[in-house]
Amino acid sequence: MQIDSVIDAALKAGTAVQQGRYVVLGEEICSIRLPEITTKTALDAPEIKVSTTAFDQFAADGYEGCYLQDASVIFKERDPSPAGNDSFLRFYAAHILSGDLTFYGDSPLQTPPGLQVLMGDCGKVAKAKDIARSQSFITDENFAKYVRWQMAQTPCSDARGTPTAMQFTAEMQGADLTSEKKIDPPINAWLWFEFDLIAMAAGWREGMSWTAKGNLRPPLCHYVQG
Secondary structure, eight states: OHHHHHHHHHHHHTSEEEETTEEEEOTTTOOOOOOOOOOSOOTTSHHHHHTBOOTTTTGGGTOOSEEBOSHHHHHHHHOOSHHHHHHHHHHHHHHHHHTSEEOOOSOTTSOOSSOEEOSGGGGOOTTHHHHHHHHTTOSHHHHHHHHHHHHHHOBTTOTTOOTTHHHHHHHHTTOOTTSSSOOSSOOOTTHHHHHHHHHHHTTOEESOOSSOOOEEOTTSOBOOOO
């Protein structure tokens, strides 16, 4: 096959690396793009609406808008197998990629109460412009940078991923989380998590189930030699 010839040539030229049973092609010959992920479950489906909070449920905590709560239960009831978990992750990722769902929070010290629905009236929040700006960073180029950086930083034995991922994606957005200066305009401190959800939905973790997060695999990590 032609792809096998490309892989062999890249390995010989040093523009690819063998990672266990995987071969990761270098950016000189391979562009990583956002995966095409689809879902059959709409955000305005009746069963999803039941799991969506009222607009002001978390307003007292500084989170205006509608948030998904316990949506996983719906998918687990449909299919309790690992395939059902895969469908659940694709549901999240597909709607993040479409711009109808976000895991947005401008503080690295406060975790958002859930994934935020942006469709219809739910999207009419005071931070709408900040959220839209943060979503503009979900691009092929930034996703590729994140994946290749993650691979270099993270041994495949570390299922948790890299703790500095938050700082890395903050820098993508032009901010430094270690600075004492106020970040203006605000960024999504949790962009890294959106990228991780997309990568998980693409199948870049092995052994995922309802009770197990699974193990990272290349290109999200590297195997330690020796």
